Amino acid sequence: MEHSPGRLATTLIATSIMAVGCTSSPPDSPPPPPPTVNAAGAGADGAGDPYYPQDGNGGYDVTDYNVSISYDPGVGTLDGDTTVTANAIADLNKFNLDLIGYDVSNVDIDDKPAQFTREGDHELSITPPEPLPKGATFKARVRYKGTPTVQEDGQLGKNGWQKARSGGSFVAGEPHSATFWFPANDHPRDKATFRLNARVPDGWSVVSIGREEPSTAADGWTTYRWVEETRLATYLTTIGIDKWTYERSALADGTPVVTAYAPGAENKKALEARLPEILDFLSSKFGRYPQKSAGGIYLNEDIGFSLETQGRPIYARWTNLETVVHENAHQWFGDSVSVDTWADICLNECFASYSQWLWTEAKERQNLDQRYRTAIDRFKGRDTFWGNKLYGMGKGNEFHGVYDKGVLAIHALRRQIGEDAFNRVLKEWPAAHKDANATWKQFEDFVQTIAGQDLRGFYDAWFHSDKIPADQYLYPGSLRG
Known part of the structure; x- marks a missing residue:
């Protein structure tokens, strides 16, 4: 994700960095394992993330979402029919899915009617017709109808189902967006495949x-199909x-590329034409492109962020070349290797933001050491800049610091461990955790092993502290010059 210029105070600082060229606390311990069941075999109503304890659910692991919707932009009502395939990781006589809004008409478990209730803002509590034993694979089918909603998020602006100026709609948001239109186990820790059948009136289309699979038309409606494996x-x-x-089109290795432009966004075609060059560059740094498809979704909307939706990022109207670099870097850092908790967000945003520096270094021959020193000189006396922790930042602060202070931290890390070790980290970390989840603590240990250095003081100074690092960590390696 990348913020729109001016969305947050930290974003203004980040823009400045990109335009220019105490006692530290011990590392935070990893969070405890998430709860899987409550008493009496009921799946927990949260995945155990300390920042969003009610997000996600326990007791099962989703393997696939099969989402079918019907939506008429002129009416604004969504009819949904979603089947969630999952494995029980505990004996379950009750479990939850997350769904924001909607009237739920039916829930079936393996084609048998189940009892269900709505609890709180987003919990759909389901009682199977028969208890689900640990190890069982089951299918939960949920049928629902209503008007999709959007919510204001304090950090990023609007999240959820949003209306376009053309009369159409789109979904984008972090950390929440999926459950504004289909029931899910809504936490990054539970990754699953995804299939979509979307039925819209003729004249409208779906991305x-x-x-992309063949669409079908009947009775004035067209059904579009997309599969993420x-x-x-x-x-x-x-x-x-x-x-x-x-x-x-297709990339050189045959990976299909589909890009969609909303009315008024066709002026972004020249920008998107550089996607193969961008992915070739990022692959040279991070290893082989990890997704099975590529492309972009270009909106004609001034939303507060662009987002790294998997294999096909969704872009705001203000998107520029560095935004496209940033969101595609996320295909490695954030999409393929996903966070374990939202406290780990630097694994996503610090590296996607630093990819923009790598791009200007390679393509514009920019001196990154000088760019770094200029930024340090500018922000040395600004406590608000250094006050954003990059790990253990606290709920509601996940996206403060990772776009600006995080870039400087990654460049300092590069100079601290040396070019060879840093290049190994950029490639070997995504390979080691491909299609999985990882924690910041795992990353610290990983880098320390590759570097062969004791980096605890460096980590404390840059990632765990809310103060400017001491000079030995602020100016490592060639940055001392």
């Missing part, structure tokens, strides 16, 4: 993530309903 976190799904202009 999503994954592989690589497991993903739920917030990386999306749907766009509009009068899209499509461009279809």
